[in-house]
Amino acid sequence: MPPVFLTEESPTYGVVQSVSPLVRRIVAKNPSKFTYHGTGTYIVGDPSGSELAVIDPGPRDDAHLAALLDAIGNKNVSHILVTHTHPDHSPAASSLSEITSAPTYGFGKHPLAATEVSDDLDESQQDDPESRGDTDFVPDVEIGNGDVIVGEGFTFEALHTPGHISNHLCFSLEEESTLFTGDHVMGWSTTVIPAPDGNLSHYLSNLHRLLERTEKTYRPTHGPAIENPQPFVNSLIKHREKRTAQIITALGKKPKTIEQLVKEIYSDVDEGLHKAASGSVYAHLLDLARRGVISAEPDLNVNAEWVVI
Ligand SMILES: [Zn+2]
Incomplete structure (x- = not known):
């Protein structure tokens, strides 16, 4: 739920x-x-x-x-x-x-x-x-x-x-x-x-x-x-676990930037909140990177492209 x-x-x-x-x-x-x-x-x-x-x-x-x-x-x-x-x-x-x-x-x-x-x-x-x-x-x-x-x-x-x-x-x-x-x-x-x-x-x-x-x-x-x-x-x-799964699925198709991920995952959310959402997506990405699930190209920062390992 x-x-x-x-x-x-x-x-x-x-x-x-x-x-x-x-x-x-x-x-x-x-x-x-x-x-x-x-x-x-x-x-x-x-x-x-x-x-x-x-x-x-x-x-x-x-x-x-x-x-x-x-x-x-x-x-x-x-x-x-x-x-x-x-x-x-x-x-x-x-x-x-x-x-x-x-x-x-x-x-x-x-x-x-x-x-x-x-x-x-x-x-x-x-x-x-x-x-x-x-x-x-x-x-x-x-x-x-x-x-x-x-x-x-x-x-x-x-x-x-x-x-x-x-x-x-x-x-x-x-x-x-x-x-x-x-x-x-x-x-x-x-x-x-x-x-x-x-x-x-x-x-x-x-x-x-x-x-x-x-x-x-x-x-x-x-x-x-x-x-x-x-x-x-x-x-x-459960909500955060679902977001994590969505991010992994989205990145599984092809490498993406934070902006591309936010557009895809938060398509049902008011655009005024997309900027805050990008912070949350970044938090999810850093967490996944720490856990060795994904990596950031070329460097680990907000402008990176994220890739499933
Ligand atoms: Zn506060």
């Missing part, structure tokens, strides 16, 4: 929405073909308590920050958690941290290989926010897989989930059996794997890891929550 994607109504920007007993969400007004209706910033904590955590403060956007501060009110922000360093997730963390004195938590700064994307696929991905990084963000506290973060009434376990980007974290909220999945798993769309930092093998193994976990609800940074997420994760895995 192909993934069954979820939709939701466009939210009222700047208005905080209660989505569960411990979780509220405010969506930033940065809708795009990569961010759906915009960045969903989560505020986590018992409304009757005095302490809160914020997940993915979002882009640099004064109105969004003002709405966020309004929703926080006089509560103490104890933790600012950042899933990864894309410009729709982390830039507001520093302002929020300055105002609230809360430390920021993340895997680490923007990976060097991810900045190479803009050089590598420069012209084709110039308008893709996912290909530019927030190189300013440096977490106050570096956290990694299995680290536990405890606040008043909430307990998070961090999961290191490279694939979309190598510094990606998901956060599991123990009290509500909920996984904040960032861009690793989104209900409204598949995620982009911008090579060379984006890594399809890592992405797939981190989807498989989720199948062994028990969270009942996923809350991505973009789009609606995913209830009963296991079948959806399974369908994402």
Whole structure:
């Protein structure tokens, strides 16, 4: 079964929405073909308590920050958690941290290989926010897989989930059996794997890891929550496996460039997304090359012609 994607109504920007007993969400007004209706910033904590955590403060956007501060009110922000360093997730963390004195938590700064994307696929991905990084963000506290973060009434376990980007974290909220999945798993769309930092093998193994976990609800940074997420994760895995098979079949006929492959494989997809798709196809090709299934002529780069070995 192909993934069954979820939709939701466009939210009222700047208005905080209660989505569960411990979780509220405010969506930033940065809708795009990569961010759906915009960045969903989560505020986590018992409304009757005095302490809160914020997940993915979002882009640099004064109105969004003002709405966020309004929703926080006089509560103490104890933790600012950042899933990864894309410009729709982390830039507001520093302002929020300055105002609230809360430390920021993340895997680490923007990976060097991810900045190479803009050089590598420069012209084709110039308008893709996912290909530019927030190189300013440096977490106050570096956290990694299995680290536990405890606040008043909430307990998070961090999961290191490279694939979309190598510094990606998901956060599991123990009290509500909920996984904040960032861009690793989104209900409204598949995620982009911008090579060379984006890594399809890592992405797939981190989807498989989720199948062994028990969270009942996923809350991505973009789009609606995913209830009963296991079948959806399974369908994402199958979807990528199918793409890999399509690429091998297409190359089996004759050697092709990325552009030719995208035209052939994504013929049913809006052309506006072909540029992002070329990044994903490149990720598939690099993965197949690493596994010795195909080779690149004359050199391994975005302009190569790809050949089944
Ligand atoms: Zn991202």
